[in-house]
Amino acid sequence: xxxxxRDVISYQGRDFVVEAILTYRLAGKSYPLARAVDGDExxxxxxxxxxxxxxxxxxxxxxxxxxxxxxxxxISYKGGSYVPRLSGTxxxxxxxxxxxxxxxxxxxxxxxxxxxxxxxxxxxPNLTVALSGESVHKDMVEIYPAP
Numbered sequence: 706x707x708x709x710x711r712d713v714i715s716y717q718g719r720d721f722v723v724e725a726i727l728t729y730r731l732a733g734k735s736y737p738l739a740r741a742v743d744g745d746e747x748x749x750x751x752x753x754x755x756x757x758x759x760x761x762x763x764x765x766x767x768x769x770x771x772x773x774x775x776x777x778x779x780i781s782y783k784g785g786s787y788v789p790r791l792s793g794t795x796x797x798x799x800x801x802x803x804x805x806x807x808x809x810x811x812x813x814x815x816x817x818x819x820x821x822x823x824x825x826x827x828x829x830p831n832l833t834v835a836l837s838g839e840s841v842h843k844d845m846v847e848i849y850p851a852p
Contacts, residue, residue, distance in 0.1 A: 813826075
C-alpha cells in the first residue's frame with residue numbers, strides 16, 4: 706500500500722495524519738517511511754511494500770538508547786537482543802514536513818529481535834536518531850485516504 710500525505714492511519718485508538726514520506730533508497734531497493742502525527746505523538750510507519758506483505762512497521766523515536774555509529778553487531782535493548790537486518794548509506798527523498806531531516810545521504814542500520822521488534826538507527830549529517838518499534842498485522846490498522 707502506498708501512503709500519501711494527509712492519509713490517516715488509525716492504530717490502537719489513535720488517528721495519525723501522514724505529514725511526510727521519507728523514501729530511503731538503498732542497494733537498489735526503496736524503503737518508504739511515513740511520519741505520522743496525532744497531537745504530540747509521532748510514529749514512523751513503514752507501509753506494506755507489496756500485496757504479499759501483511760505487516761506494517763510502527764516506530765517511535767527513543768532517547769534511552771545511547772550508541773555510537775556505526776553501531777555494534779548486536780544490540781541489547783529493553784531485554785531484547787537485536788541483530789542486523791539492513792545497513793548502508795541510503796539516499797533519502799522527502800515529501801512533506803520532516804523536521805530535523807533533509808533530503809540527501811543517511812547512514813541506516815536496522816536490527817530485529819525475537820517477537821518481531823525492531824530498532825532503526827539513522828545517522829544524518831546533523832543528528833543521529835534511534836527508532837524502536839514493532840511489526841503489526843495489517844488487520845490491526847485502518848488507512849483512510851486523504852480527501
